[in-house]
Amino acid sequence: MADSHAKMTQATPQEILISVLAGLFAPLLAIFLIVMLVLSIQAKHKPDTSSEAAQKATLERIKPFATLAALDANAPKVEKSGQEVFEAVCTTCHTPGALGAPKFQNKADWGPRIKQGYDTLIKHALEGIRQMPPRGGDGDLSDTEVARAVAYMANAAGADFKAPEAPAPAAAGKAADAGKTAAAPAKPDPAKGKAVFEGTCVACHGTGVAGAPKLGDKAAWGPRISQGYATLYDHALHGIRAMPAKGGNASLSEADVANAVAYLVTEGGGKL
Structure with a gap:
């Protein structure tokens, strides 16, 4: 008697793979078309160059790596205060106490030095002593600027030194005149x-x-x-x-x- 139940045909691995790929083709194609559409729309848009943010961004991108500042060589030098010299030069060593430098506002460090006197401390600052280079390493500092920095640091630790005052306007004008001869210190040795x-x-x-x-x-x-x-x-x-x-x-x-x-x-x- 013939078998009434039809036997189901088993699918091969190749047929299964083809079926999976065929099922994925349509979604992938749809995603691809959507992406291409979005890209084509963005390509038609021009970048915003009118807004303030866009202009700042453009200037930031094209600005030079360095700038040249022209200074008047004949302009009189404006001497810094003791605090300005300290913050620009002395703080490197005297704030952390590096290389044995007396720490700023540390009375224990500054006490023995203050006892040596203002003139001695100025001499050490001008000429250098032990690890400290002359003028704190900044050869552009004037004697007056160095003296002011010494007074500022010493006074912050309890001293009562009087820092040199700025010259009077008339005197400053004469010193700045390139045609004038500098006055020599009295009694050279x-x-x-x-x-x-x-x-x-x-x-x-x-x-x-x-x-x-x-x-x-x-x-x-x-x-x-x-x-x-x-x-x-x-x-x-x-x-x-x-x-x-x-x-x-x-x-x-x-x-x-x-x-x-x-x-x-x-x-x-x-x-x-």
Whole structure:
């Protein structure tokens, strides 16, 4: 008797795979078409360049990496206050107490130093001492700025030092006049100037390099001495021709420069 139940045909693995792919084709095609539609719509839109945010973003992208600032070389220097010098230079070491520097406002650190006196602390700050470089490492600081910074730090730890005041407007104007000769410090000491000469000036004045008048050469020094000590001091302080300001040693104080000039003048046959 014939079997009344039809036997179901089993599907092969290949047929199953084809069926799955065929079922996924339609959804994938629909997703692809939607994505293409969105992209085509966005391509027709122009970027917003009118809004303030868009303009700021554009300026940020095209701004240069650096800018050049033109400064007036003849403009008088505006000297910083003690606090400004501290915040710009001294805070690096004196705030954390790095390299043995007395910490700002720490009375235990500053007490023994304050006892040495204001003049001694200024001398150490100008010339450098132990780990601290001359002028805190900033050769552009003037003697007055250094003195103000010393007073600011010492007074914050209990001292009562009087910082140098700003010069009067008339005096400041005269100092800024490039045509004026700088006033030399009173009573220069040739004996002290010898040490400055041997540490700095000898490089040129010991050999006569670059046209520098040699030490003791009266023929070379005669015309210069006739210009007057104040003029020679001004040249040494600010530089002239091949000679840089302070002989290339920015850590020299004005008194050091005055003493060195006095030594060279006397050795060249001049009198103070």
